[in-house]
Amino acid sequence: MRFCFPDWESRHGDQDALAQAWLASQEFAARGPDGLATECVLCGTQARLKLHGDPASPDFREGLVCTGCGLNTRLRASLKLLREQLARWQPAPAPLPDLLARLGLRPRLPRVYVTEQATATFVWMQRHLQAELHGGEFEPDWRRRRGLTHALRRMGGRGRVVFRDLTALDFADASLDGVASFDVLEHVPDYQAAIGEMYRVLRPGGACVATFPFTDQPTTLVRARLAADGGIEHLAPPEYHGDPISGGILCYYHFGWDVLDRFREAGFSQACMAMPYSLEHGLPYGMWTLVAIR
Numbered sequence: 001m002r003f004c005f006p007d008w009e010s011r012h013g014d015q016d017a018l019a020q021a022w023l024a025s026q027e028f029a030a031r032g033p034d035g036l037a038t039e040c041v042l043c044g045t046q047a048r049l050k051l052h053g054d055p056a057s058p059d060f061r062e063g064l065v066c067t068g069c070g071l072n073t074r075l076r077a078s079l080k081l082l083r084e085q086l087a088r089w090q091p092a093p094a095p096l097p098d099l100l101a102r103l104g105l106r107p108r109l110p111r112v113y114v115t116e117q118a119t120a121t122f123v124w125m126q127r128h129l130q131a132e133l134h135g136g137e138f139e140p141d142w143r144r145r146r147g148l149t150h151a152l153r154r155m156g157g158r159g160r161v162v163f164r165d166l167t168a169l170d171f172a173d174a175s176l177d178g179v180a181s182f183d184v185l186e187h188v189p190d191y192q193a194a195i196g197e198m199y200r201v202l203r204p205g206g207a208c209v210a211t212f213p214f215t216d217q218p219t220t221l222v223r224a225r226l227a228a229d230g231g232i233e234h235l236a237p238p239e240y241h242g243d244p245i246s247g248g249i250l251c252y253y254h255f256g257w258d259v260l261d262r263f264r265e266a267g268f269s270q271a272c273m274a275m276p277y278s279l280e281h282g283l284p285y286g287m288w289t290l291v292a293i294r
């Protein structure tokens with residue numbers, strides 16, 4: 001089942017179905033999905049779910065991992081959505097693909113920018129996504145980037161970690177078919193600039209698929225902001241998220257439904273919060289993922 005809403009008002013128009021999904025997910029959680037066999041939406045095969053972290057306060061978004069692909073629920077849901085978006089992409093009109101095959105040339109793969117690179121998720125994408133991937137890390141220090149490249153290789157990944165600033169990307173206008181951003185946007189103080197850049201580099205029809213802490217409330221909670229003197233002003237207790245570079249990176253935002261307005265203001269023709277929901281596939285309620293189409 002898929003829930004998909006363009007705004008807070010329409011999300012409340014489907015209250016019954018959402019309430020049922022939420023209740024069923026509560027039962028699913030109470031049964032203890034740890035060890036449950038499931039058909040993973042990414043692996044496509046039977047795999048077991050493994051619950052990591054404190055079982056007394058289970059975190060099904062981050063802690064419920066498929067033993068097949070090694071990815072948590074948030075990533076399984078969002079990568080499924082990304083794969084669906086890339087499947088819409090047509091390499092070239094027929095009969096050109098046949099001609100290219102006869103000439104021994106491979107058709108161009110969809111070009112996708114991933115706003116992270118030294119992660120197990122990027123390695124999974126390198127192995128399993130039919131796409132030309134471009135990663136990057138916001139790490140200007142080349143020595144630390146070299147360390148990140150080693151980390152990428154240790155995880156089984158390929159290539160060299162490059163510096164990329166999500167608010168000032170080095171891609172040409174309309175040069176990409178997809179942008180994937182998994183829990184990065186909340187760490188970018190000027191996230192509107194980041195959304196503007198994602199719009200600029202996507203071709204018309206290209207898709208952005210993104211996750212971030214989502215409150216499911218009308219407005220975004222600003223936890224911290226840059227002060228005039230260049231320091232950081234905390235409006236809520238500082239929250240740090242795990243990061244391979246520093247061990248902890250400040251979270252500036254918990255986004256609300258108004259984040260979709262920021263995407264539409266940047267020019268995206270469609271923006272919605274989607275929630276893939278399927279208990280049979282180990283996807284309980286709450287895996288909200290942004291899908292925006294240029």
Ligand SMILES: [Zn+2]
Nearest residue numbers: 040043066069
């Ligand atoms: Zn899996």
